[in-house]
Amino acid sequence: MAIKFYGAAGSTSCLRVQACLAEKDLDYEFISVNMSNKEHKSPDFLSRNPFGQVPAFEDGDLKLFESRAITQYLAHSYADKGNDLIIKDPKKMAIVAVWIEVESQKFEPASSKLVWELGYKPMFGMTTDDAVVEENEKKLEQVLDVYESQLSQCKYLAGDNFTLADLHHLPNIKYLMGTKAKRLFDARPHVSAWAADILSRPAWVKATSS
Amino acid sequence: MAIKFYGAAGSTSCLRVQACLAEKDLDYEFISVNMSNKEHKSPDFLSRNPFGQVPAFEDGDLKLFESRAITQYLAHSYADKGNDLIIKDPKKMAIVAVWIEVESQKFEPASSKLVWELGYKPMFGMTTDDAVVEENEKKLEQVLDVYESQLSQCKYLAGDNFTLADLHHLPNIKYLMGTKAKRLFDARPHVSAWAADILSRPAWVKATSS
Numbered sequence: 224m225a226i227k228f229y230g231a232a233g234s235t236s237c238l239r240v241q242a243c244l245a246e247k248d249l250d251y252e253f254i255s256v257n258m259s260n261k262e263h264k265s266p267d268f269l270s271r272n273p274f275g276q277v278p279a280f281e282d283g284d285l286k287l288f289e290s291r292a293i294t295q296y297l298a299h300s301y302a303d304k305g306n307d308l309i310i311k312d313p314k315k316m317a318i319v320a321v322w323i324e325v326e327s328q329k330f331e332p333a334s335s336k337l338v339w340e341l342g343y344k345p346m347f348g349m350t351t352d353d354a355v356v357e358e359n360e361k362k363l364e365q366v367l368d369v370y371e372s373q374l375s376q377c378k379y380l381a382g383d384n385f386t387l388a389d390l391h392h393l394p395n396i397k398y399l400m401g402t403k404a405k406r407l408f409d410a411r412p413h414v415s416a417w418a419a420d421i422l423s424r425p426a427w428v429k430a431t432s433s
Numbered sequence: 434m435a436i437k438f439y440g441a442a443g444s445t446s447c448l449r450v451q452a453c454l455a456e457k458d459l460d461y462e463f464i465s466v467n468m469s470n471k472e473h474k475s476p477d478f479l480s481r482n483p484f485g486q487v488p489a490f491e492d493g494d495l496k497l498f499e500s501r502a503i504t505q506y507l508a509h510s511y512a513d514k515g516n517d518l519i520i521k522d523p524k525k526m527a528i529v530a531v532w533i534e535v536e537s538q539k540f541e542p543a544s545s546k547l548v549w550e551l552g553y554k555p556m557f558g559m560t561t562d563d564a565v566v567e568e569n570e571k572k573l574e575q576v577l578d579v580y581e582s583q584l585s586q587c588k589y590l591a592g593d594n595f596t597l598a599d600l601h602h603l604p605n606i607k608y609l610m611g612t613k614a615k616r617l618f619d620a621r622p623h624v625s626a627w628a629a630d631i632l633s634r635p636a637w638v639k640a641t642s643s
Contacts, residue, residue: 273579273582273583274535274539274575274579285524285527287527287528287531288531289530289531289534289535289538290534291534291537291538292527292530292531292533292534295527295530296523296527296530299523300523300527313506313509313510314495317495317497317502317505317506317510318497320499320502320505320506321497321498321499321502323502324499324500324501324502325484325499327501327537327538328499328501328537328541329484331538332542365484369483369484372483373483
């Protein structure tokens, strides 16, 4: 099998790539990285991802890391397979790129800190830092206010079609929906409907059930 | 003039776009946003960038924001103008995308905090938080260790050609070179040579002297 995906259960970055693989209906070999054994810090794995983090990815002789770079490669190189996640028209694609960057620069920093404090820490028996939660809930609310306005004008962040810009949000939203931060989504009707819509996509259901 | 660029002097995000405009040898109208008058929070500006931040960008009827989305648009849509910043071969471009993501997810978070603490705060008469500096210098060192290894194998981050992946680093490196964080670059010979090389590009000199 040409595509090899090195990942670990529960990793939001891995789920981002797995969602994309499912949307593109691509077969792949999943290689589990044993993080409790520090396999991600081994010389072999560091040759795949020099930061020693999952995921790592291989397609034939091409080796990639960074979840959002992998999804972009899949969306472009397998444009004819599965569901479209990009738009061919360069101006419309430029708008998709804007919202991909918004996720990366605005949504990810606040939401990933909340996933850590409210999702992972309790799971690992660690104590949640309420000050960090408060600070990042405020930041996330500012982002979701912009999303509420945008999603009142179009069904998905970058227009009428589901794209990579929406997909990249899925892992963190999934975790936050199991925490008290869910109320920040619930309080915004368009954001709430969008989150429900993207979380119910068959590819996402497949990616999270495997 | 088709391209309008709404920016403010000293903004690292604006400099990122201005570097790209200079590399692509594109003429544009610069519209100064008066941030001390809160012009970036006005309804007119919020219609250009809903986060109320510079830069905002217009090319004919296309309106964009987020610096890295604008540079991608310019690099792709004006591929025939100025210097190449992307690579046509999809596999080589996938490698460029990896290092674009490394800048965005690894270099930017640590370096932008250091730019704030060591660059802007002293300029504004504010007190630098030494604990934040220490924490982010450690994070930046880990990133620069990976860069040192990568740049011992190729001249630029994504291979033998200067690309968007390198360009995106320029504004934060420029500021850090005027602070004590310069020593983190100086201690790594390949990183140091790379930084000197990209900082001396004629397009960057032009972008920072206008």
